[in-house]
Amino acid sequence: MEVVWSKRLVSFAVSDVLAELEKQREIAYTTVMTTVVRLHDKGLLDRVRDGRRYLYSPKVTREQFLESTAWTVLDEAVGGRAAMAMLVDKVSEASAGELDALEELIRQRREELGA
């Protein structure tokens, strides 16, 4: 779904996803096809027959998907002690690696959008 959303694929075949993924690493066609079919089975992708192949399209946006997972995330929320409205609570030093990963994710998205 990451490829579908970030590359804004609207109507695509398995080979289109394969082409995008192959830019990053070597990957088998059957692996991509299995994943795409599973995403369709889970209701994240729609598909229509186009000759001998299927054309897929995303059923939900990234935002809708994230919102659907929000309760799970919020169930873990333990904040709410602040007397002021703060931008964000600070996290522990142990989470520095996760913050680095998030910064990297944002940087990558910037590059993608810039490109």
Next chain:
Amino acid sequence: MIEAAFPVLGAAFVVLCVLPVCALLAKGVLLLLERDEAGGALHGLDLRYALLTFASVLPLVWFVSAGLQQVWSGGSELACLLDHGARGECAETAFFLLTLGASVLLLTVPAWRDHVAPPAASSEAQQALAQRLERVFAAHPALQSLRGRVHATRAADFAIGTHGLFRLRIFVGVAFAARLTDDMLASALGHESEHVRSLDPLRYVLLRATQAINPLGRVLLAPHVARWYAAREAHCDREAVLRGASPLPLADAIVRAARPSAREQVALGARDVEMLTFRVRMLMAFSERPPARCCEQGPAVAPMVLVLLALTVFLPGEIGADVLDTLHACSERALHSLVR
């Protein structure tokens, strides 16, 4: 001593029995709302806030309103079991109100006291920030309403936050501001401007106060409060983007604000990182496709809250203060049987 029965036992009954029952009812409704996943965890925040606070506010308003109306009409002696002599004046309802008021005040003092503004930075730091803000405001007209509200603070490790109950001010840590680009600062201010627009610091303090009054408030409602706080911050991110903030610089500012300095001891754990990651991913989604304004029950909540408050204030006068009278009589009977 028996004259103190209603003021003391009545106030204790309201705080120790009525408020917890209301908290239990509010929890039931909140669970039903939260089970309705289709509604979305980030929607219906005003309704959830109303439930969280009204569990304490409405019963208190009801008893205070009933008490005041009884004091003015002089009707409390009708329920009173005591002989007040030839003058027949029964001041016990007034004392009940005083006891209840004092209890509420005592229990909520910590919530108000914790709301302390961070210390202001030196005038040089303030000037440097003001100059930078001029640039930011010029480039982002949507932030003009924040003119004169943004102050630098010298509080160590302070990132950015909104303080004040009625005259709201945004405080920006000097070191934190230095780590942000103008775009990031503008986006973070966009997030805070939603807190200003919605009077969030006042809401937060009220929420803390209502939790403090209610003996079961913390136990029963704490998870819902935590979820509300977290969803509220995500909501402010969305509103900031809707009002023109750039999603990725805001995501960057959030991650930088969450990072503690080497000196800082932060006891929060991975759970907070999950929420942080969620917010960052939402902002990344907004960078692909701008969010749409939500049309959930928000606009309907304010009139509903006003109607409910008005009913709670005026209903005791219209239908009689039977509840208060029963409480009055029961308190005196209870003490009488104990003394006997």
